Every structure is written in structure tokens, then in C-alpha cells.
Amino acid sequence: MECAPRHRLQLHAGARGGSAGPAGRGGRTHVLILGGTGFIGTHVARTLHGCGHAVSVLSRGGQPAALPDGVEPLTGDREGPDHGVGALRRRTWDACVDLSGYLPRSVRASVEALPDVRRYVYVSAVATYRDPPAGPVTEAFPQRALVPDDAAPRVADLDNRTYGPFKVRCERLVQAAFGPRATVLRPQVVTGPGDPTRRYTYWLARAARPGPMLAPGTGQDHLQVIDVRDVARFTRRVLEEDLGGAFNLAGPRLPWAEFIGLTGAPDPVWIGADRLEAAGLTLSKLPLFRPAGSPLAGLMHVSSDRAQAAGLTLTDPLTTIRDTTPTALRTDHPDALSPQEEAALLRAARDA
Known part of the structure; x- marks a missing residue:
């Protein structure tokens, strides 16, 4: 440390x-x-x-x-x-x-x-x-x-x-x-080792399973989180340097295609937001997926420039994924997309 x-x-x-x-x-x-x-x-x-x-x-x-x-x-x-x-x-x-x-x-x-x-x-x-x-x-x-x-x-x-x-x-x-x-x-949405929220971790756990995986949208929408260890380090800096004011804390902003690629998912199947909506799927079933134009999609583009100028350092997304995957594999995700729902959507996409 x-x-x-x-x-x-x-x-x-x-x-x-x-x-x-x-x-x-x-x-x-x-x-x-x-x-x-x-x-x-x-x-x-x-x-x-x-x-x-x-x-x-x-x-x-x-x-x-x-x-x-x-x-x-x-x-x-x-x-x-x-x-x-x-x-x-x-x-x-x-x-x-x-x-x-x-x-x-x-x-x-x-x-x-x-x-x-x-x-x-x-x-x-x-x-x-x-x-x-x-x-x-x-x-x-x-x-x-x-x-x-x-x-x-x-x-x-x-x-x-x-x-x-x-x-x-x-x-x-x-x-x-x-x-x-x-x-x-x-x-921003905080994740990392020990994350109990079942949002970010759903995607890591799903990517670790074999077979086709539903990937939401076209891959061009964006995901942004911050590693909990970056939040902890910056909190220490605030105290040690006696920094006042307000600071956004946000990590790298990734296209979903890049994020899913970093998870190592072997067979992602991209299904557009319009098709997901037509199937009656709510966004709550797809944690953190906020397609352009949907509520709060703009909050997947938060600037942490002020905090970085004051000493915020950001963990590489691949490191966050690697270190959080053990947590994801032992976390239940009952509120996210069930295997049965996913299979039905994948079949519909294949038959379309």
C-alpha cells in the first residue's frame, strides 16, 4: 500500500x-x-x-x-x-x-x-x-x-x-x-472486491459461464464505474492533504463491447435495446445497462477530472474485473436476468 x-x-x-x-x-x-x-x-x-x-x-x-x-x-x-x-x-x-x-x-x-x-x-x-x-x-x-x-x-x-x-x-x-x-x-457506481450489490458482478458471473451470453444493445452504449480501492485511496488523500470542496469519483468510461470483451465472455450475442424492450424486458433485469436516450444514461459519462488533478488514481478496468470475479462467482443475482429468460431471448434472436 x-x-x-x-x-x-x-x-x-x-x-x-x-x-x-x-x-x-x-x-x-x-x-x-x-x-x-x-x-x-x-x-x-x-x-x-x-x-x-x-x-x-x-x-x-x-x-x-x-x-x-x-x-x-x-x-x-x-x-x-x-x-x-x-x-x-x-x-x-x-x-x-x-x-x-x-x-x-x-x-x-x-x-x-x-x-x-x-x-x-x-x-x-x-x-x-x-x-x-x-x-x-x-x-x-x-x-x-x-x-x-x-x-x-x-x-x-x-x-x-x-x-x-x-x-x-x-x-x-x-x-x-x-x-x-x-x-x-x-x-459513480462503486464496485470491486467484496461488492455486494449484484449489479456489476452479474456480468462477471455470467461471462464465466460457458455458452452464448446475452449482451445488451449494440455494444456502443457506455458503462462507467469506479473501483472501491480508488475511492478509499482518494479519501485518504483528502484527509492527508486537507482537501475541501466537491469531487466526482468516476473510473474509465467503456463501450459495452469493450467491457464484455474484457470479461472474457466466450460467445456474446448482441441484442438491440429495441428488441429487448419489445420482448417486455425491463432495464432492471440488465444491471447498469442504460442505452442512449434512456433515463440516467447521461450519468454514464461523469467527469472526474477535478479529482484526478487532486490525486485520484484509477485502477485499470481489467484489474477491477480480475479482482472482483471471485466475489461475483459467490454472489447470487436473483433480481437480474434469469437463465430461462436469457435462453428465450437468445432463441428469439437466433430465429429472427
Whole structure:
């Protein structure tokens, strides 16, 4: 792991009214990760810990965390009675990385509990942008309309209609509270080793099976994701270089023909979007396939130039595919195209 030799973000003296815990020793930055046991959070925690930072992670405690020894676990539910902030009282951290802030009420509670952090990094999403007719989408692109706080559902009830607008409101809360001490990261679809989302991994698992494989469209539509390890490394850079502002995080933009070729699929059969639609197939059955002109297709062209100028490095797509395939092969994909549906579409294409 490549680590910077020095850290610009200096330590606080200690905790308010109590022990500083693992922070305050050895010149390490003490970082609190909210949601540090999930997919992205685990990678961020490992990266920061591996580069010598003291790391605490707050989670509901309901899932085993594959975290290294020395990372401090804290238990708190962002949707609980105290929004999980009980474990944060009488403590200070130099920085906070907020990965589990989906609703304004949860983010507001965390912001109010951590007024003294030198850097608050809020991990948002490109879903905050309005549906663009075309890209590249930069950080200056208009965002989705705000929604009132009293419309906030439970996290479990968020959907494609509400997720982006609530993320926008959460961004604004963090920016209003911390000003130049706030950093907003807007990642593209995140994948990589351990990806549990069953989107990108569907295509890797399908490509590993023998026989003809349905490939959507003509091959000229585009796919764009970002490797979770790139997100983790850039988060570390934000903390160590004390970078403020908003950054899109997006990987290389590939035509689907190139992506399917990199997966090693032995016999792709391209079926156009019009034929798929005529067969009654919804795009939800074809994860991440957004043909030109369909909703959110423009968000497959997100610019990360600003982040790259600040030090974002991107993993080669073939490396992401290679390293994520073991995860894909042990992941169930019940919401994607079933083998029976695929076989029927392949037969219809062959007989046409």
C-alpha cells in the first residue's frame, strides 16, 4: 500500500471530558468512519489504518466486520433513538468520513455531535445530479431538487426517486455546518472486491459461464464505474492533504463491447435495446445497462477530472474485473436476468 510520508491534518489534543481512546499517540490522525463495516467503509478503514492512522468505526454492529486489529469498533444506529450519536459523546476526532448518511435527520445529528472535526468528508453519489441529456457531468452540473425534511422515509424505503434528492439535502447540511472544512465525494457506481450489490458482478458471473451470453444493445452504449480501492485511496488523500470542496469519483468510461470483451465472455450475442424492450424486458433485469436516450444514461459519462488533478488514481478496468470475479462467482443475482429468460431471448434472436 502506497502511503504519504507526512500528514497535513494535525491531531487534536484529546477527547472532551474523557480518554482519547486510541487517538493522540504517535502523531496519527484519528478518523471516525460512520458506516465503517460496509463494502466501501471496510476498504476505507483498511486503507487509513494501513497508512498509520488511528481509525474508529461506528456501525449498527449487526454484521461481522472484516477489519484489521487495532481499528476501534463503536456501536450506534443512525436510525435509532439518538441517531447513533450516543457512542460519540465526550469524544473528539480529527476527521469524520460519513458513509452511512442517507437521511437529513441522521446527518444533522452527526454534524451536531462532531462540531470540532477539522475535516468532515461526506460520501454522496452521482445520483444527486439531474438526469443529463449528455455528458461529461462535472461538479458544476445542476443537482436534483431538494425535498423537505418531513418527507424523509426510513433508509429501507429509499428508492431511485428519493435517494438522490435526500443525498443533496445531506450534502447541504454538511456544507452549511463546516464550510471550507467540508468535503463532498460523489462516486459513480462503486464496485470491486467484496461488492455486494449484484449489479456489476452479474456480468462477471455470467461471462464465466460457458455458452452464448446475452449482451445488451449494440455494444456502443457506455458503462462507467469506479473501483472501491480508488475511492478509499482518494479519501485518504483528502484527509492527508486537507482537501475541501466537491469531487466526482468516476473510473474509465467503456463501450459495452469493450467491457464484455474484457470479461472474457466466450460467445456474446448482441441484442438491440429495441428488441429487448419489445420482448417486455425491463432495464432492471440488465444491471447498469442504460442505452442512449434512456433515463440516467447521461450519468454514464461523469467527469472526474477535478479529482484526478487532486490525486485520484484509477485502477485499470481489467484489474477491477480480475479482482472482483471471485466475489461475483459467490454472489447470487436473483433480481437480474434469469437463465430461462436469457435462453428465450437468445432463441428469439437466433430465429429472427
